Amino acid sequence: MKIAIASPDLYTYGSMVIGGVLESAGFDVTLTKDPDAATATDADIILLSLYSTLHLLDERIRNFASVSRGNKTIYVGGPVSAYPEIVLGELDVDAVIIGEGEESTIELLENGVSEDISGIAFRSDGEIVRTEPKPADIARPMPLIPDDIQNQSIRGANVYIETHRGCIGACGFCQVPKFFGTKIRSRDIVDIVMELKEFKHRGVRRIAISGGTSSLYQYGNRKSVNVNAFIDLLQAIAGVMGPRNVSVPDIRVDYVSEEMLHAIRDYTMGWVYYGIESGSDRILKEMRKGVDSEANIHAIELAQQCGVKVGGSFIVGYPGETIEDYQLTKDLIEDMFLDDIFVSIAEPIPGTHLSELVLKTDDSENPTFMEHGGEYRALKLTESEARCFDLTLHAQMCKSVPSILTDQLYNACLDDARAQGRDVRAVTRLLQKYRRG
Ligand code: SF4
Known part of the structure; x- marks a missing residue:
């Protein structure tokens, strides 16, 4: 059977993994970033891999699912599968593969939709039938690596x-x-190294x-951070790729130590990225971060002492975030001399606790919709957009190496805040449309 996997705009790792699993199960598989190119193939079935809620509102993808597909069968997988009712409500597709799809995808392709397959959702007699997903086996064959993978850049990394x-x-x-559960399932280091060698052989550099x-x-294995395993992992990865071609994007501030930071310094590009999110303990609690500002500051200082550069990400516009909370975030950024800073407007991904909070919050009290009446009112921004814009500008001035505020930088920060505000409003409206009860 011929299968085309369409992963819009970028080859996600998940789409490559599913491609490899299907190939090893005997299917004839192609992987493309262009859904219309998938329709043009002689594939019997298209697997559409979607990683963002915004994909469900993207006219190109909606049109592909309803018109350009012709009479091909389409199954949707990827992170959006965590809310299959919304996927089936928004896109004209035949089923959703929920969660980890390695096993259910094969069953679905071999048998068609059935209540006997775990981890799928589909329409039947006007109702949505949903079966419970099971965690997949983390050991698997080599991913399906596209020929042009070396041209892909996701924040500087090919993959x-x-x-x-x-x-x-x-x-x-x-x-x-x-999506993946709260129990950690780790891959064998030998499998990771073999996979990296294959990626490198196929042109991947970073x-x-x-x-x-x-x-x-x-x-x-130990119910605590396994420092040695982490160091061995970085050492092995650096051994294949070279330390300067490896980055370790996200680390929780409460699961890092001096030894681990030394390994990050020695076996990677030498950066650590913390989800700091807010300078307000009240908002950190609301976010269920499980850490307070003191823990954030300690982890930043520890990394700086270990010679590791620190990137921090922050979220503004969380429901209930007051001007005082926001000011605490600005103060933290001013004090910490971070090397890079990312600012996001709180996005209520369906199924998260934040999405429940947003649904309980009236638009008049939700910073995503509240009109900004302060310093930037002439720009006609929402409160979330104004905080995103203001914090990004502030961050540029407070970094370890401050940026010069040019018109270009000002406009880029403003455009980014507006784009984020527009996207988060669209996702919130979608969420409200599918509000239960
Ligand atoms: S944001 Fe929080 S819950 Fe999500 S992966 Fe990071 S530490 Fe885990």
């Missing part, structure tokens, strides 16, 4: 590779624990490690 699944955190805005928070590798 994000997976070392483990799951996260023990419970951050209210994040869907990782729900990789990043994905998977919740990188330092949880092999966490499950």
Whole structure:
């Protein structure tokens, strides 16, 4: 049977993994970034891999699912599968593969939709039938690597590779624990190295490690951070790719140590990225981060002492965030001399605790919709957009190496804040449309 996997705009690691699993099961598989190119193939079935809620509102993808598909069968997988009712409500597709799809995809392709297959959702007699997903076996064949993978850049990396699944955190805005579970399942280091060698052989030069928070590798074996396993992992990856071609994007501030930071300094590009999110303990609690500002500051200072550059990500416009909370975030950024800073407007991904909070919050009290009446009112921004814009500008001035504020930088920050505001409003409206009860 011929299968085309369409992963819009970028080859996600998940789409490559599913491609490899299907190929090894005997299917004839192609992988493309262009859904219309998938329709043009002689594939019997198209697997549409979607990683963003915004894909469900993207006219190109909606048109592909309803018109350009012709009479081909379409199954949707990827992170959006965590809310299959919305996927089936928005896109004209035949089924959704929920969660980890390695096993259910094969069953679905071999048998068609059936209540006997775990981890799928489909329409039947006007109702949505949904079966419970099961975690997949983390050992698997080599991914399907496209020929032009070396041309891809996701924040500087050709590909994000997976070392483990799951996260023990419970951050209210994040869907990782729900998607992959709260038990850490780690891949064998030998498999990871073999996969990296294949990626390198196929042209990949720079990789990043994905998977919740990188330092949880092999966490499950001891119920605490496995420092040696993490160091061995970085050393092995650096041995294949070269340290300057490896980055470790995300680490929780409460699961990092001096030894781990020394390994990050020695075996990677030498950066650590923390999800700091807010300078307000009240908002950190609301976000269910499980850490306070003191822990954030300690982890930043520890990394700086270890010679590791620190990137921090921040979220503005969380429901209930007051001007005082926001000011605490600005103060923290001013004090910490971070090397890079990312600012996001709180996005209510369906199924997260944040999405429940947003649904309980009237638009008149939700910063995503509240009109900004302060310093930037002439720009006609919402409160979330104004905070995103203001914090990004502030961050540029407070970094360890401050940027010069040019018109170009000002406009780029403003455009980014407006784009984020527009996207988060669209996702919130979608969420409200499918509000239960
Ligand atoms: S620590 Fe990271 S991956 Fe884990 S729940 Fe929080 S944001 Fe998600």
